[in-house]
Amino acid sequence: MADKLDLIANDKDNALPVIAVSTKDGILLVAINFSISPEDSDTYIHKLSEIHDNIGMGACGNSSEYDPLRRQFIDVVDRLAYELSKDDIVLKSLANSLAGELRDVYRNPRLVPRVVFFVLVECQEDSKRDRFVRIGLDGKFKIFNNFTVIGGNDKEVGALMDNLRSVEFLEMDWPTALTAIKEAIKKTNIARIAGAKKSDKTVEPFPSLELAILWRGRTGRKWQLLPHQIKEVK
Amino acid sequence: MLTRLELTWRLMDELIAQFLKLPSAIGQSDFKLEEYLQQSHLHGTTVLALKYQGGVLLGGDGRASGMDFRIFTDKTPKVYPVSESTAYGLSGDAHLGIEVGKILALTLKNYEKKEFRAMSFVAQTKMLAKMIERLLPMAMQGRIVMPIFVSCQEICTIYPNGMVVRGDEGYGGIGSGSPHAIHRIKARLADNPNPDKTRAIEIILEAFAEAHKSDAATGSNLLIYSLEESGIAIVRNDVGNGPFSMNLL
Numbered sequence: 001m002a003d004k005l006d007l008i009a010n011d012k013d014n015a016l017p018v019i020a021v022s023t024k025d026g027i028l029l030v031a032i033n034f035s036i037s038p039e040d041s042d043t044y045i046h047k048l049s050e051i052h053d054n055i056g057m058g059a060c061g062n063s064s065e066y067d068p069l070r071r072q073f074i075d076v077v078d079r080l081a082y083e084l085s086k087d088d089i090v091l092k093s094l095a096n097s098l099a100g101e102l103r104d105v106y107r108n109p110r111l112v113p114r115v116v117f118f119v120l121v122e123c124q125e126d127s128k129r130d131r132f133v134r135i136g137l138d139g140k141f142k143i144f145n146n147f148t149v150i151g152g153n154d155k156e157v158g159a160l161m162d163n164l165r166s167v168e169f170l171e172m173d174w175p176t177a178l179t180a181i182k183e184a185i186k187k188t189n190i191a192r193i194a195g196a197k198k199s200d201k202t203v204e205p206f207p208s209l210e211l212a213i214l215w216r217g218r219t220g221r222k223w224q225l226l227p228h229q230i231k232e233v234k
Numbered sequence: 235m236l237t238r239l240e241l242t243w244r245l246m247d248e249l250i251a252q253f254l255k256l257p258s259a260i261g262q263s264d265f266k267l268e269e270y271l272q273q274s275h276l277h278g279t280t281v282l283a284l285k286y287q288g289g290v291l292l293g294g295d296g297r298a299s300g301m302d303f304r305i306f307t308d309k310t311p312k313v314y315p316v317s318e319s320t321a322y323g324l325s326g327d328a329h330l331g332i333e334v335g336k337i338l339a340l341t342l343k344n345y346e347k348k349e350f351r352a353m354s355f356v357a358q359t360k361m362l363a364k365m366i367e368r369l370l371p372m373a374m375q376g377r378i379v380m381p382i383f384v385s386c387q388e389i390c391t392i393y394p395n396g397m398v399v400r401g402d403e404g405y406g407g408i409g410s411g412s413p414h415a416i417h418r419i420k421a422r423l424a425d426n427p428n429p430d431k432t433r434a435i436e437i438i439l440e441a442f443a444e445a446h447k448s449d450a451a452t453g454s455n456l457l458i459y460s461l462e463e464s465g466i467a468i469v470r471n472d473v474g475n476g477p478f479s480m481n482l483l
Contacts, residue, residue: 046350049347050346050347051347070348071348074344074347075241075344078241078340078343078344079241082245082336082337082340221343225350
């Protein structure tokens, strides 16, 4: 097992955080995404995705490993929504099945674990009932109420969680919440890691952000991918 | 693992498998498909589409009638938006038609979620045509579905064998009342081939009134949508939340 973890250690460390917080307007998802470049800002590797009317997903790690899982997951949810109804999609059981998939690979002695981290968010009318599920590459999952962070580097995730814990996101609208998240990222100093990852001199001082929101007031599909932000904070 | 769009075909196959258990009319020596398809009670409906400057109107009456000319309800929606920019109108077997609409809406949403972009209109029409083609055995048993599919620029009618006919003249219609209605539309478009929205609504209401007068399977309650670049809006709704009412999106 230790050998296998050594094999993925580098990839794991490079997985940059995705932050999800519950605000007054809805659930805001922020992903630090290097694949968004100023030259070609339309084609990039998405880390945030819509799963269902009120469920969104953030992923980080190796995109070739999380994308098939994401597609499979969307099929499962659509199938359930067709056979039952749109309101019968329960986040907890879905998260369980996704976590099971990851756990099976993680525990199999013949396979190398996938380097993927997921956050599943469920937006409700009452903000106190919003749910955040964090799934690690070992298939363990944990449920949060107000916000959560995923990422490969445990130290960084811990520091970000600490910095975000004191902020009252539930009373903010989403632009204010975004500013607070940027401040937290700045304090955690992820730019340092960005510099370490890309050794050439043209590296951006601050990574680009991919943004999405699940609007609380809307009926039907609540998901909206917001225009991403490039080099906002220096 | 399911690959792209495989979910759609799997759901369609399951839908067909349900119905193939029914006794088939095929195999009886005196069965003639053409005559059978001409029986108007199989698609007793009027659904019309009409182009205007900047968009398309799609409307349907609200009558659901049975084989013995019995009216089950006068308040059923027959036109449904299936994505943010396209809508679907059905004639023929209501249950099968609505199921096809649901699977189509699901497919488009599924594609959008996976690929981060909406499916093009051509691809959407192809998907629907393939689905209808798969239902050909069902059509031969009398369970015809003949849909009309529109975006804000195009009108496509799809025949039970999967053939797509584009309504380039600016109008389209399906169902037993549509011949009467289309005569009226043609006459009104002769002097003004590209009407504005107000005029188009007048024309389509007149055509529906004509269909209601001439066809027993067409009711007077209407549900009309307008499709424009900016989105889909309801122009007129007499059916409310009818008995088969469901949001396909």
